[in-house]
Amino acid sequence: MRKGFDGLALIVQETLKRDPHSGHVFVFRGRRGDLIKVLWWDGQGLCLFAKRLERERFLWPSPADGTVAISTAQLGYLLEGIDWRHPRETWRPSAAG
Numbered sequence: 001m002r003k004g005f006d007g008l009a010l011i012v013q014e015t016l017k018r019d020p021h022s023g024h025v026f027v028f029r030g031r032r033g034d035l036i037k038v039l040w041w042d043g044q045g046l047c048l049f050a051k052r053l054e055r056e057r058f059l060w061p062s063p064a065d066g067t068v069a070i071s072t073a074q075l076g077y078l079l080e081g082i083d084w085r086h087p088r089e090t091w092r093p094s095a096a097g
Contacts, residue, residue: 034058035051
């Protein structure tokens, strides 16, 4: 996970055969599974978001051809570290105090 803007954009272009300036979101996971980087074009420039989980690992879908398409909701779960395959409501207290 040493790659930055240019390195990840090159992977998108050459390995995935996609346009990194298309506006799609491209998510990359580190080998250990606790770090992800998100690359997207916002219309003015490339943006790079990185997140590392202190506990647990990001649950990663199994790619058939090297790429996986997920919904916006699944991406939200993924970024929160929630099992996007079987989402469950988080615990909430029944009363304040």
